Amino acid sequence: MNLPIWEDRDWRPLPRLEGPVRADVCVIGLGGSGLAALEELGALGVSAVGVEAGEVGAGAAGRNGGFVLAGLARFFNEAVASFGETTARALYRSTAREIQRQTEEMPEIVRLTGSLRLAADAAERAECQKHLAALRYCGFAAEPYAGPEGEGILLPTDGVMQPLRRVRAIARKLRQRDALLYEGSPVRKIVPGSVVTDKGTIFCETVIVAIDGRLEGFFPELSPRVRTARLQMLATGPAPEVSFTRPIYWRHGFEYWQQLPDQGIALGGFRDRGGEGEWTHSTEPTELIQGLLDDFLREHLKVRAPVTHRWAASVAYTTDGLPVLEQVRDRVWAVGGYCGTGNIVGALSARAAARLACGQTAEWADLLAAARTAAAKS
The missing domain is CATH 3.50.50.60 (FAD/NAD(P)-binding domain)
Structure with missing residues (x-):
């Protein structure tokens, strides 16, 4: 599949x-x-x-996972440290404007729901605080978050798309x-x-x-300086036993999921657990990563709905x-x-x-x- x-x-x-x-x-x-x-x-x-x-x-x-996120791959506080405040702020502002443009052009396809960055451990909770502080200092919307999904930060101007x-x-x-x-x-x-x-x-x-x-x-x-990785995902049938009103990225973004309009779950992640094998041009799902996604789906997200789709895609990363x-x-x-x-x-x-x-x-x-x-x- x-x-x-x-x-x-x-x-x-x-x-x-x-x-x-x-x-x-x-x-x-x-x-x-x-x-x-x-x-x-x-x-x-x-x-x-x-x-x-x-x-x-x-x-x-x-x-892909259908996430609509402002900023670059690096979290905003990391972007400020690497690129300087003025440049990082301008890049973030440009992506926020692009989100608004896409939402206005295709409101039936791109929806502003906000997104959650959730911490997997205490060290990442501290990183979330730095992320939040940098966004607020530069005038961007962000709020601390603690809820049934976990602790982290809420970014209200993000969203999802098909x-x-x-x-x-x-x-x-x-x-x-x-x-x-x-x-x-x-x-x-x-x-x-x-x-x-x-x-x-x-x-x-x-x-x-x-x-x-x-x-x-x-x-x-x-x-x-450019290298291709395989990103793997799965999706389920309707899962009314859980409720995720916003897309979520967890463990520094390695895992990510959203609940679809039909209540199904689209979940991706664990690229780093595949080691060198995930740096590949192949787009075939693997037993190792799909097994990790299955375990996370059942044990962490508490989803009981059956898996209906499994897939992978090629994405390039830069140094x-x-x-x-x-x-x-x-x-x-x-x-x-x-x-x-x-x-x-x-x-x-x-x-x-x-x-x-x-x-x-x-x-x-x-x-x-x-x-x-x-x-x-x-």
Whole structure:
């Protein structure tokens, strides 16, 4: 079994690219970030073609936990320590604005519920206090929390989404604007002036590769600072015996869960317990991690409902905790390495890549550059 809980029964498959097409820009990858790049290119009046090896949202964009969280992968107090207060504050504010934008555009798919960071032990409770203090000092909403789920902090401006439905809604909107999008069209090579797929060729001036997981496989020059991990999840049928009104991340974010509108539970985690084996391009669930998820589901969450889905996805991590947003070759841009925060950070990074690829400025790119410089000095 390797099927996510997220469904989109109304999806009509896109055509495969066959033959030549021409555009100013080719976007490789039709997940959340690739589609965000195509939206930005359209707003700039730039012709573009988007290609995807599988189906829209078949990667991590449609197989993640559905969390909508402000900030980067590092908790805010850690971001302040690594990147400086001014840059960390501006990055956090940008992600909060992106959450608001997505909620306003798709209120039926993205919901503001708040989120909980819960501590697994006394040491993490102390870390939660530092996290809370840093957020409040910089003027962001956060509250101490103690409830039946545990102790930690409440972040009221976070939320949840149905990730597969979100990316496919964006794809439908682009198609209504006559955007050229193709599924089932794996890229075989990128050469100056063109992108070659199994059955077609895109003649273009610029390429944006937005694939997150396995990014270092596409661009070996990004290794070893970019590395792909397998994130595993499961989901249950309705579980009225428990009530989680907000998404929760626990044990420094290694475990995370939410209760779905049908009362089912979507739970992920234990990547670190798999050791080196979870640093892989494979997306097949494993007995070890799924067993740990089963035990946590029954013993910690007290869920009795049957497991209905098990799945995994590829997500890329970077050594500095910052996403990749750079020109890796002449007129070829890469975006990815979101460290598990692609729903928000991916959209911001891809729109910035689209702007940079067209010779425009991008505030998000400037903030990441400042953060990377600060991190290198710290």
